[in-house]
Amino acid sequence: xxxxxxxxxxxxxxxxxxxxxxxxxxxxxxxxxxxxxxxxxxxxxxxxxxxxxxxxxxxxxxxxxxxxxxxxxxxxxxxxxxxxxxxxxxxxxxxxxxxxxxxxxxxxxxxxxxxxxxxxxxxxxxxxxxxxxxxxxxxxxxxxxxxxxxxxxxxxxxxxxxxxxxxxxxxxxxxxxxxxxxxxxxxxxxxxxxxxxxxxxxxxxxxxxxxxxxxxxxxxxxxxxxxx
Amino acid sequence: xxxxxxxxxxxxxxxxxxxxxxxxxxxxxxxxxxxxxxxxxxxxxxxxxxxxxxxxxxxxxxxxxxxxxxxxxxxxxxxxxxxxxxxxxxxxxxxxxxxxxxxxxxxxxxxxxxxxxxxxxxxxxxxxxxxxxxxxxxxxxxxxxxxxxxxxxxxxxxxxxxxxxxxxxxxxxxxxxxxxxxxxxxxxxxxxxxxxxxxxxxxxxxxxxxxxxxxxxxxxxxxxxxxx
DNA sequence: CGCTGGTGTATGGCATGCCACATACCACGG
DNA sequence: CCGTGGTATGTGGCATGCCATACACCAGCG
Numbered sequence: 001x002x003x004x005x006x007x008x009x010x011x012x013x014x015x016x017x018x019x020x021x022x023x024x025x026x027x028x029x030x031x032x033x034x035x036x037x038x039x040x041x042x043x044x045x046x047x048x049x050x051x052x053x054x055x056x057x058x059x060x061x062x063x064x065x066x067x068x069x070x071x072x073x074x075x076x077x078x079x080x081x082x083x084x085x086x087x088x089x090x091x092x093x094x095x096x097x098x099x100x101x102x103x104x105x106x107x108x109x110x111x112x113x114x115x116x117x118x119x120x121x122x123x124x125x126x127x128x129x130x131x132x133x134x135x136x137x138x139x140x141x142x143x144x145x146x147x148x149x150x151x152x153x154x155x156x157x158x159x160x161x162x163x164x165x166x167x168x169x170x171x172x173x174x175x176x177x178x179x180x181x182x183x184x185x186x187x188x189x190x191x192x193x194x195x196x197x198x199x200x201x202x203x204x205x206x207x208x209x210x211x212x213x214x215x216x217x218x219x220x221x222x223x224x225x226x227x228x
Numbered sequence: 229x230x231x232x233x234x235x236x237x238x239x240x241x242x243x244x245x246x247x248x249x250x251x252x253x254x255x256x257x258x259x260x261x262x263x264x265x266x267x268x269x270x271x272x273x274x275x276x277x278x279x280x281x282x283x284x285x286x287x288x289x290x291x292x293x294x295x296x297x298x299x300x301x302x303x304x305x306x307x308x309x310x311x312x313x314x315x316x317x318x319x320x321x322x323x324x325x326x327x328x329x330x331x332x333x334x335x336x337x338x339x340x341x342x343x344x345x346x347x348x349x350x351x352x353x354x355x356x357x358x359x360x361x362x363x364x365x366x367x368x369x370x371x372x373x374x375x376x377x378x379x380x381x382x383x384x385x386x387x388x389x390x391x392x393x394x395x396x397x398x399x400x401x402x403x404x405x406x407x408x409x410x411x412x413x414x415x416x417x418x419x420x421x422x423x424x425x426x427x428x429x430x431x432x433x434x435x436x437x438x439x440x441x442x443x444x445x446x447x448x449x450x451x452x453x454x455x456x
Numbered sequence: 457c458g459c460t461g462g463t464g465t466a467t468g469g470c471a472t473g474c475c476a477c478a479t480a481c482c483a484c485g486g
Numbered sequence: 487c488c489g490t491g492g493t494a495t496g497t498g499g500c501a502t503g504c505c506a507t508a509c510a511c512c513a514g515c516g
Binding site: 090 | 245290
């Protein structure tokens with residue numbers, strides 16, 4: 001154990017490339033925008049954006065190309081760049097994929113997670129239970145953290161990456177559906193069951209419960225959410 | 229029914245952008261290359277490539293940026309562009325994700341697929357069974373078609389897209405492991421069981437069988453394949 | 457002989473400007 | 487008044503060239 005005063009060195013300047021910064025800024029801007037509002041502005045203009053960001057079109061185009069691959073925008077030659085509205089069918093497919101991945105993560109977590117980690121997960125459920133009655137807005141965040149935690153406990157970072165990219169698109173829907181008190185209450189009941197199964201190291205049940213929980217959301221969206 | 233002679237009009241020229249063509253060409257080149265060979269060339273050069281393709285650096289850079297996001301290359305400023313070798317842990321994670329997605333597709337297929345489609349799937353298994361004894365090379369293709377067919381029967385195109393992108397990386401491994409007669413034989417036995425479960429519309433079993441089948445591959449790779 | 461400091465070169469990042477093509481608008485003819 | 491053809495304008499695609507920086511090489515000093 002050295003007690004010498006240590007010169008703290010940080011990797012300097014880590015200033016991201018303009019391309020990376022444009023990418024982040026655009027992504028944040030698109031996510032901020034409620035793209036499902038009827039009057040949302042769906043058209044982007046390269047030159048206008050490059051002026052407003054104060055960079056040239058080259059890095060901006062590269063950022064846009066990345067966003068296109070991620071499915072957030074569509075670039076049509078000589079027509080324009082359009083923010084993509086996902087169809088209801090695509091949203092439903094995403095939720096299904098989410099169910100497949102999170103349930104696999106739960107299965108893995110049943111054997112991988114430590115008791116300590118599971119205790120923290122438990123606390124998350126209790127907290128959101130307290131909060132939910134009073135304030136469903138807070139619940140939405142706790143709900144998201146719960147699911148992200150399970151995914152993390154699976155120790156498969158690819159699952160985390162894929163669900164993150166899906167989350168962008170599903171987020172708007174989730175927030176729209178969560179503001180129904182009964183759904184929140186039942187959701188917490190499901191979460192409680194899931195934690196129990198994990199604590200019992202019951203991979204089969206954990207997998208099934210998580211899958212069914214998410215597929216309930218899918219069902220709900222299919223029936224009650226109107227897009228397009 | 230018009231008997232008039234019809235002027236056949238094809239959408240003309242469908243000539244892809246240079247960026248798209250560069251993307252395809254690079255991807256194919258990288259896949260052709262056995263990147264896990266010790267002496268594989270891992271460094272690319274923008275200017276050299278743009279000369280060889282006969283295009284300028286701009287569309288080439290955009291293609292490379294896409295490949296980077298897909299995880300096939302890594303671009304390091306002022307150092308170079310490197311073809312990525314996946315670590316063994318990453319490959320294992322990919323196979324796990326594959327298992328989660330294909331098993332979900334099987335679950336969906338149990339209710340979605342028509343009898344006719346299942347009959348075609350059945351034929352695929354029989355065919356690969358015949359072929360396998362004589363020629364494991366052919367079997368590899370039939371094996372891939374079998375799995376892709378199941379994924380298609382799930383009617384969730386997102387699952388197809390994600391597994392396609394994983395396939396790039398897993399392919400090399402799959403081919404390396406399939407040339408073991410016993411694995412091929414047991415694989416066909418698994419496939420037979422899977423088709424049976426689907427024909428019986430037993431979603432639970434179909435899901436489980438597909439998952440276990442893929443997780444066997446994962447196990448095999450973890451034990452016997454040496455990367456890095 | 458080994459290490460340090462300086463310089464040249466290679467490479468990716470970025471800015472700029474031109475081009476092809478799709479669209480919109482308008483003029484002209486029926 | 488309607489339809490057709492021509493033209494102007496806007497937009498993304500692409501080529502080109504400069505710039506900053508990391509690395510390699512070399513000279514000079516200890």
